Amino acid sequence: MGSGGLRSGLPELVSKLIQIPSVNPPGFTVNVAGFIKDWLSTHGLSSSIYEYSKDKPNVIAKVGKGKPVLILNGHMDVVPPGDESRWTYPPFSGKIVEGRVFGRGSTDMKGGLAVIMVVFAELAPIIEEAGAGTLIFSATADEEVGGHTGVEALVKDGVLVGDAAIITEPSGSTRYYVGEKxxxxxxxxxxxxxxxxxxxxxxxxxxxxxxxxxxxxxxxxxxxxxxxSIPSELIDAIRNSAEAYLEAVGASGAKLSLSDFEKVVGxxxxxxxxxxxxxxxxxxxxxxxxxxxxxxxxxxxxxxxxxxxxxxxxxxxxxxxxxxxDPNYTSPSERIAQLVHEGIERVLKIVPKPIIVTGATDGRYLRARGIPTIVYGPGELALAHAYDEYVTIEDLFRVHDVLTYVIRRFFNLGG
The missing domain is CATH 3.30.70.360 (Alpha-Beta Plaits)
Structure with missing residues (x-):
């Protein structure tokens, strides 16, 4: 299948990932990891399994060699579906309706996982051939309960170490996270x-x-x-975050102002x-x-x-x-932050907004190792953990195209 075919198959790939339940607790990722390993293998890519807790394997694939090293990361576990009768479509159906893929984990974060699987498979041969550096794909366990047997263990073990990282947690295609409380x-x-x-x-x-x-x-x-006193380089991000949260709750009719949310974030x-x-x-x-x-x-x-x-x-x-x-962030002036910013601007023709989130991601373990880390992925923060969770097909394609641009620029590949 050509790379265009891989991109167009994104919604079906997300649907298949949703159909393999990986609810945490217990957070067993054996079946999803097996599916991802087989999928990569079908596309000529070998991967390794690192397991720090029984039935919670992590999948790591690497292409190229030498520096610079870019890490792509997504987690395989999802939160419980809650009362299944409250879902319009069964939570593990992966139903594709009117431009949306529905199901538990669609936004958080099997949509993002599918995007990095496809981008990795498309760009691997190009990076290898150009000898441009190393691209690491990582599908990890246990994020929903702290990431201890996933990213934290992989960073400690020296498996996930690089010059920059992108985690495709749901930021929405027009925003990216530079930090978290x-x-x-x-x-x-x-x-x-x-x-x-x-x-x-x-x-x-x-x-x-x-x-x-x-x-x-x-x-x-x-x-x-x-x-x-907030670091001055984050003042804009705090305001952007407040606007994002205000917009997310606006529909609920809550009487809250921008300054209320600035206070919450800052x-x-x-x-x-x-x-x-x-x-x-x-x-x-x-x-x-x-x-x-x-x-x-x-x-x-x-x-x-x-x-x-x-x-x-x-x-x-x-x-x-x-x-x-610890609260943690990557400076908006870091190259990876600037590349994501530029990618959104050039590919989507939208002025992007760096934000800070109130919850935690696995990015904290990478940043603690001094790895500049940006969170950018399909889906909306407000839909994570919700009933009738979905990701839009448009967002999947948009993030795919932006990440393709970012990774090509990171490795100084033309096009």
Missing amino acids: GLCQVRIVARGKPAHGSLPILGDNAIMRLMKAIERAQEVIDGFNKSI TISFNPGVIRGGSKVNMVPDYAELELDMRIPPGVSPSQVIDKLRSGLNGLADVEVMDVS
């Missing part, structure tokens, strides 16, 4: 003294202490937010997610806890946030760390 999840623990509920003055109520601690924690974070968010305490209605509780989720913008570290909370809550409650990850 960090994660700071903590447990705030209040301890008291038990007593009978009829004589509360004899005890010290941990729930009451926790309520005070939550209020104080919010004051501490509000105060900290006033002092945050400051530490504060979400008390789980609360527990007490054992019996007629007992003064001696223990209460809150699980607090905070997302932190570039320019701030999780340790700074935790230190502020600990000093602010001193004597009232303890702060225990649950999970943290």
